Amino acid sequence: MAASLLALSEEELERRVVAAGGRPFHARVIGEQVLGAGVLDYARMTALPRSLRGRLAAELPILASVERAAVRAADGTTRLLLWFPDADGGGASVETVHIPPRPRSRAERAGNGATLCVSTQVGCPVACPFCASGRAGLRRNLTAGEITEQFVRGRALGPLSRAVVMGIGEPFLNLPALLAALERVRAPFGLGTRKVTVSTVGFPERLRSLAPTRPPFQLAISLHTPFDAQRDELVPAMRGTPIEEVLTAGDDWFERTGREVTYEMVLLAGVTDTADHASTLARRLGGRRCSVNLIPFNAVEDSGFRRPAPAAVEAFRGRLTDAGLVATVRHSRGAESDAACGQLRLRSEA
Numbered sequence: 001m002a003a004s005l006l007a008l009s010e011e012e013l014e015r016r017v018v019a020a021g022g023r024p025f026h027a028r029v030i031g032e033q034v035l036g037a038g039v040l041d042y043a044r045m046t047a048l049p050r051s052l053r054g055r056l057a058a059e060l061p062i063l064a065s066v067e068r069a070a071v072r073a074a075d076g077t078t079r080l081l082l083w084f085p086d087a088d089g090g091g092a093s094v095e096t097v098h099i100p101p102r103p104r105s106r107a108e109r110a111g112n113g114a115t116l117c118v119s120t121q122v123g124c125p126v127a128c129p130f131c132a133s134g135r136a137g138l139r140r141n142l143t144a145g146e147i148t149e150q151f152v153r154g155r156a157l158g159p160l161s162r163a164v165v166m167g168i169g170e171p172f173l174n175l176p177a178l179l180a181a182l183e184r185v186r187a188p189f190g191l192g193t194r195k196v197t198v199s200t201v202g203f204p205e206r207l208r209s210l211a212p213t214r215p216p217f218q219l220a221i222s223l224h225t226p227f228d229a230q231r232d233e234l235v236p237a238m239r240g241t242p243i244e245e246v247l248t249a250g251d252d253w254f255e256r257t258g259r260e261v262t263y264e265m266v267l268l269a270g271v272t273d274t275a276d277h278a279s280t281l282a283r284r285l286g287g288r289r290c291s292v293n294l295i296p297f298n299a300v301e302d303s304g305f306r307r308p309a310p311a312a313v314e315a316f317r318g319r320l321t322d323a324g325l326v327a328t329v330r331h332s333r334g335a336e337s338d339a340a341c342g343q344l345r346l347r348s349e350a
């Protein structure tokens with residue numbers, strides 16, 4: 001028996017509804033209520049017969065997860081620590097972050113909703129040394145229902161306008177579940193291709209095979225350094241894959257999808273924020289249709305890495321823009337509360 005409603009396919013839900021005394025079309029009504037209207041209580045689904053509401057409330061929880069923590073920062077960013085039961089009776093935690101527009105920003109004035117940062121795996125096998133999520137390796141993939149549930153729980157905190165798949169895990173190592181979840185939320189959440197960004201370390205063969213399908217998201221590739229030997233250290237799962245091969249796969253993605261790739265660089269003080277890094281990156285990306293997103297490192301305990309000074313970040317960005325590249329800086333949000341991805345989970349399991 002499935003643990004929750006969001007874990008079921010449309011056909012499975014219909015079977016459960018009929019077994020509980022409902023009609024097949026009631027399954028569609030329930031789907032519209034949960035995914036479309038965000039109703040998370042059968043008692044409020046008054047279009048359903050009372051007896052069906054009672055049976056389903058007793059037999060089929062809408063959500064599988066338990067909210068273990070919700071840490072709200074002064075800027076309105078909320079980090080959810082969600083615990084999902086495992087099939088073997090245990091459980092696993094992931095983080096989902098709800099990031100409203102900055103107060104008085106253009107996005108807020110335009111009435112935009114929040115950006116939701118979503119996780120795809122419990123832990124991460126890529127093992128980047130600067131990241132809290134990769135420390136204990138991969139525990140398991142999240143299911144499509146569990147990824148969908150993060151959207152449902154995130155929207156319960158306030159309307160969403162964008163989603164970034166940049167939470168815990170490497171999305172391209174759990175693609176079928178991610179694509180199924182994106183398909184489920186696309187229409188009811190209004191999250192079309194331009195409003196979803198998926199960030200990957202850039203497996204060339206996976207990028208090349210997916211590009212012709214024109215998946216419904218914008219692509220970001222976490223490069224982190226323009227030097228092959230250093231990337232082997234900073235992104236261990238990509239050891240032996242030359243950066244040029246990743247960039248060529250990015251070019252192929254642009255040709256096949258018509259969508260420019262964003263290359264991401266985590267700026268680690270004295271490690272990846274040097275003038276040499278900026279000029280080498282500019283040279284490697286020169287002539288390519290792409291942009292660069294710079295991510296000043298968020299402190300992770302015992303990582304040995306430091307956050308660069310704002311002036312160093314600005315100097316790095318200046319070198320890229322002087323070379324003709326479009327470069328932006330991602331400002332961290334919720335900075336006072338375990339802002340680095342995976343820290344809340346790490347603490348909860350310490």
Ligand code: SF4
Pocket residue numbers: 124125126127128131132133134167168169170201
């Ligand atoms: S930075 Fe991303 S890819 Fe690297 S270990 Fe963390 S979650 Fe995984």
